[in-house]
Amino acid sequence: xxxxxxxxxxxxxxxxxxxxxxxxxxxxxxxxxxxxxxxxxxxxxxxxxxxxxxxxxxxxxxxxxxxxxxxxxxxxxxxxxxxxxxxxxxxxxxxxxxxxxxxxxxxxxxxxxxxxxxxxxxxxxxxxxxxxxxxxxxxxxxxxxxxxxxxxxxxxxxxxxxxxxxxxxxxxxxxxxxxxxxxxxxxxxxxxxxxxxxxxxxxxxxxxxxxxxxxxxxxxxxxxxxxxxxxxxxxxxxxxxxxxxxxxxxxxxxxxxxxxxxxxxxxxxxxxxxxxxxxxxxxxxxxxxxxxxxxxxx
Amino acid sequence: xxxxxxxxxxxxxxxxxxxxxxxxxxxxxxxxxxxxxxxxxxxxxxxxxxxxxxxxxxxxxxxxxxxxxxxxxxxxxxxxxxxxxxxxxxxxxxxxxxxxxxxxxxxxxxxxxxxxxxxxxxxxxxxxxxxxxxxxxxxxxxxxxxxxxxxxxxxxxxxxxxxxxxxxxxxxxxxxxxxxxxxxxxxxxxxxxxxxxxxxxxxxxxxxxxxxxxxxxxxxxxxxxxxxxxxxxxxxxxxxxxxxxxxxxxxxxxxxxxxxxxxxxxxxxxxxxxxxxxxxxxxxxxxxxxxxxxxxxxxxxxxxxxxxxxxxxxxxxxxxxxxxxxxxxxxxxxxxxxxxxxxxxxxxxxxxxxxxxxxxxxxxxxxxxxxxxxxxxxxxxxxxxxxxxxxxxxxxxxxxxxxxxxxxxxxxxxxxxxxxxxxxxxxxxxxxxxxxxxxxxxxxxxxxxxxxxxxxxxxxxxxxxxxxxxxxxxxxxxxxxxxxxxxxxxxxxxxxxxxxxxxxxxxxxxxxxxxxxxxxxxxxxxxxxxx
Numbered sequence: 001x002x003x004x005x006x007x008x009x010x011x012x013x014x015x016x017x018x019x020x021x022x023x024x025x026x027x028x029x030x031x032x033x034x035x036x037x038x039x040x041x042x043x044x045x046x047x048x049x050x051x052x053x054x055x056x057x058x059x060x061x062x063x064x065x066x067x068x069x070x071x072x073x074x075x076x077x078x079x080x081x082x083x084x085x086x087x088x089x090x091x092x093x094x095x096x097x098x099x100x101x102x103x104x105x106x107x108x109x110x111x112x113x114x115x116x117x118x119x120x121x122x123x124x125x126x127x128x129x130x131x132x133x134x135x136x137x138x139x140x141x142x143x144x145x146x147x148x149x150x151x152x153x154x155x156x157x158x159x160x161x162x163x164x165x166x167x168x169x170x171x172x173x174x175x176x177x178x179x180x181x182x183x184x185x186x187x188x189x190x191x192x193x194x195x196x197x198x199x200x201x202x203x204x205x206x207x208x209x210x211x212x213x214x215x216x217x218x219x220x221x222x223x224x225x226x227x228x229x230x231x232x233x234x235x236x237x238x239x240x241x242x243x244x245x246x247x248x249x250x251x252x253x254x255x256x257x258x259x260x261x262x263x264x265x266x267x268x269x270x271x272x273x274x275x276x277x278x279x280x281x282x283x284x285x286x287x288x289x290x291x292x293x294x295x296x297x298x
Numbered sequence: 299x300x301x302x303x304x305x306x307x308x309x310x311x312x313x314x315x316x317x318x319x320x321x322x323x324x325x326x327x328x329x330x331x332x333x334x335x336x337x338x339x340x341x342x343x344x345x346x347x348x349x350x351x352x353x354x355x356x357x358x359x360x361x362x363x364x365x366x367x368x369x370x371x372x373x374x375x376x377x378x379x380x381x382x383x384x385x386x387x388x389x390x391x392x393x394x395x396x397x398x399x400x401x402x403x404x405x406x407x408x409x410x411x412x413x414x415x416x417x418x419x420x421x422x423x424x425x426x427x428x429x430x431x432x433x434x435x436x437x438x439x440x441x442x443x444x445x446x447x448x449x450x451x452x453x454x455x456x457x458x459x460x461x462x463x464x465x466x467x468x469x470x471x472x473x474x475x476x477x478x479x480x481x482x483x484x485x486x487x488x489x490x491x492x493x494x495x496x497x498x499x500x501x502x503x504x505x506x507x508x509x510x511x512x513x514x515x516x517x518x519x520x521x522x523x524x525x526x527x528x529x530x531x532x533x534x535x536x537x538x539x540x541x542x543x544x545x546x547x548x549x550x551x552x553x554x555x556x557x558x559x560x561x562x563x564x565x566x567x568x569x570x571x572x573x574x575x576x577x578x579x580x581x582x583x584x585x586x587x588x589x590x591x592x593x594x595x596x597x598x599x600x601x602x603x604x605x606x607x608x609x610x611x612x613x614x615x616x617x618x619x620x621x622x623x624x625x626x627x628x629x630x631x632x633x634x635x636x637x638x639x640x641x642x643x644x645x646x647x648x649x650x651x652x653x654x655x656x657x658x659x660x661x662x663x664x665x666x667x668x669x670x671x672x673x674x675x676x677x678x679x680x681x682x683x684x685x686x687x688x689x690x691x692x693x694x695x696x697x698x699x700x701x702x703x704x705x706x707x708x709x710x711x712x713x714x715x716x717x718x719x720x721x722x723x724x725x726x727x728x729x730x731x732x733x734x735x736x737x738x739x740x741x742x743x744x745x746x747x748x749x750x751x752x753x754x755x756x757x758x759x760x761x762x763x764x765x766x767x768x769x770x771x772x773x774x775x776x777x778x779x780x781x782x783x784x785x786x787x788x789x790x791x792x793x794x795x796x797x798x799x800x801x802x803x804x805x806x807x808x809x810x811x812x813x814x815x816x817x818x819x820x821x822x823x824x825x826x827x828x829x
Contacts, residue, residue: 049703052828074705085696089645101637102704151622
């Protein structure tokens with residue numbers, strides 16, 4: 001089972017470049033796709049889900065170019081888009097049954113699967129209510145269920161935890177971890193903690209380019225010994241932000257506790273900390289931006 | 299910020315949002331086509347068998363009436379989405395959280411509606427100017443005679459259209475297909491109002507104003523004139539009345555007063571709309587009868603069911619999923635057809651089925667000509683909202699991404715939706731078909747079958763291409779009114795008015811159905827290929 005993304009670019013009307021020569025090779029496991037807003041994550045997701053065609057490059061599923069034969073991938077694909085709709089007059093069971101029919105599942109398999117999925121996403125009690133009355137979180141859970149209908153080999157989920165409460169978010173993370181065994185899962189999000197919890201691999205995308213791809217440990221190693229905590233009066237915070245990359249702050253009785261990513265201790269009293277994935281993400285992103293700015297000047 | 303500034307800001311934003319869409323270009327092209335049709339005689343103003351010389355007065359009156367007539371009908375469907383767009387994009391919820399009043403908001407939307415329609419009127423006014431130069435039947439160019447009809451006749455009419463579109467959006471039950479169908483009949487009523495009431499002032503379109511102005515000149519200049527006055531389409535038998543001299547409508551205070559009064563009516567309609575407008579509060583527009591008692595609560599009042607809180611709610615390892623059978627998945631087409639049929643018919647109340655059933659029984663019981671005539675006509679307007687959802691449901695409810703990423707979607711889902719449309723036509727018109735079969739009227743039966751295929755094909759093609767149901771709802775209602783209801787041969791797709799030409803018309807409609815189906819497939823294939 002292999003998904004290859006070879007030099008994929010996407011240019012929208014008006015010459016907006018959403019992706020630039022993006023390449024990646026994926027096997028079974030959970031890929032956490034991280035990037036700021038407008039980085040090109042959703043464009044990449046739509047291309048991988050065969051919704052959008054790339055302007056250049058290829059996407060290969062087990063060696064088959066999906067541009068020429070999208071059904072090869074669609075047959076084994078589970079896709080949860082960032083924004084999706086439902087049919088408000090149908091119940092959750094009826095909606096899932098409709099999509100099961102569209103995906104080609106026979107009635108008996110579909111019935112059993114839908115029942116299990118509704119249990120899985122904690123919607124069994126609301127299964128027969130019209131979807132029109134569902135809250136945002138409940139609709140999102142219906143979306144998760146539909147993505148798993150056909151037992152997909154490739155599961156693409158774009159901002160799946162948006163609208164879920166903390167409890168449901170943890171549930172969904174556990175589910176993704178369990179599902180990841182023998183399939184490729186691509187989790188696109190800007191919530192670093194979601195990726196931290198389940199990803200076996202991380203790809204960081206910014207301005208349409210792949211910035212880094214590797215194991216979370218490798219990304220963390222890049223900022224090892226570079227994360228510090230300093231305690232400063234709140235009035236000094238703007239200056240600190242100007243001089244250093246501040247990944248988080250917390251106001252306490254003794255002043256502002258700021259988490260700083262820097263090669264050397266920003267102050268003599270700075271305390272070294274264990275780096276988090278969020279520190280690594282922000283540092284990598286900042287380095288990338290500096291590099292792009294420098295190239296633009298040259 | 300003053301109220302005028304707010305109204306302007308709303309109108310400007312809405313207008314810019316509209317004119318930057320490709321659909322606006324299509325509406326302008328429609329206006330250009332109308333101008334071309336009027337200029338080339340495809341649409342003409344007639345006084346019996348005659349038309350006037352192409353003077354400034356005649357051209358101004360004719361093209362302004364074309365604008366008034368067509369834009370007050372079609373324009374309604376074009377602009378009836380100002381509030382809905384805010385609802386769909388959820389901008390409305392943001393606006394609802396501001397001190398914006400309903401009247402201010404709707405006045406802004408009204409001005410935007412009006413501006414869109416006026417831009418189309420402007421295209422037609424330019425076409426009128428060009429027409430006089432190109433026709434060159436009269437070289438005397440009178441700006442007032444040519445353009446004042448647009449100002450005094452067309453503007454109030456499109457103002458009313460712009461306001462009525464908002465009124466329909468303010469009422470929940472008129473927002474969708476019911477409103478689109480109803481508008482056609484209301485528009486017809488509005489055109490006929492002076493004739494029906496005998497009061498020439500009750501003339502929102504301005505048609506009678508021109509008619510009454512032309513009659514004395516027509517009596518004097520056209521031999522044997524019998525007070526006939528019409529806008530006709532594609533009629534080439536018209537002759538030029540050389541003895542007819544008319545200098546245009548005399549804009550007396552009385553005439554202008556009534557036109558001003560109709561403009562005031564438009565503003566009154568906007569105010570009335572504000573009274574009923576729900577201000578994007580789903581609780582205000584929700585139908586209480588459909589709420590089950592157990593759903594009532596704080597979140598149900600906001601239009602949502604309460605979150606499920608059960609004992610099973612936990613964050614531990616989820617329920618195990620049993621694997622699906624290995625191998626290729628090809629469920630029978632019958633399964634998808636059943637799913638599409640359920641989707642198409644879900645949500646209709648018992649009385650909808652009762653009326654459809656009643657019409658079906660009546661088709662069996664009534665004499666054959668009644669059964670295949672008016673009863674079949676009514677049976678085939680009743681499911682208009684089922685058909686109008688074909689091809690548009692995915693765009694309307696935002697399920698495209700879910701569906702378009704499924705395998706073999708084009709050869710499976712679209713045909714299933716089409717067959718559902720045919721099944722609905724066949725089931726609702728079954729009585730007439732049975733009667734035709736029993737009477738041995740094979741040509742009539744063929745025409746019935748052609749009609750049953752034509753209607754869903756038209757719906758599917760218009761739906762897939764436009765992404766909205768309202769164009770089918772407007773066009774089909776008009777076609778249904780002219781064809782099956784008024785029994786115009788050739789336009790009656792049920793075949794009941796075709797007489798001995800039934801088989802020929804049936805073949806024609808089958809051909810059109812095939813083309814429409816092909817167009818729907820072509821467009822959907824392009825949508826699936828992505829951008």
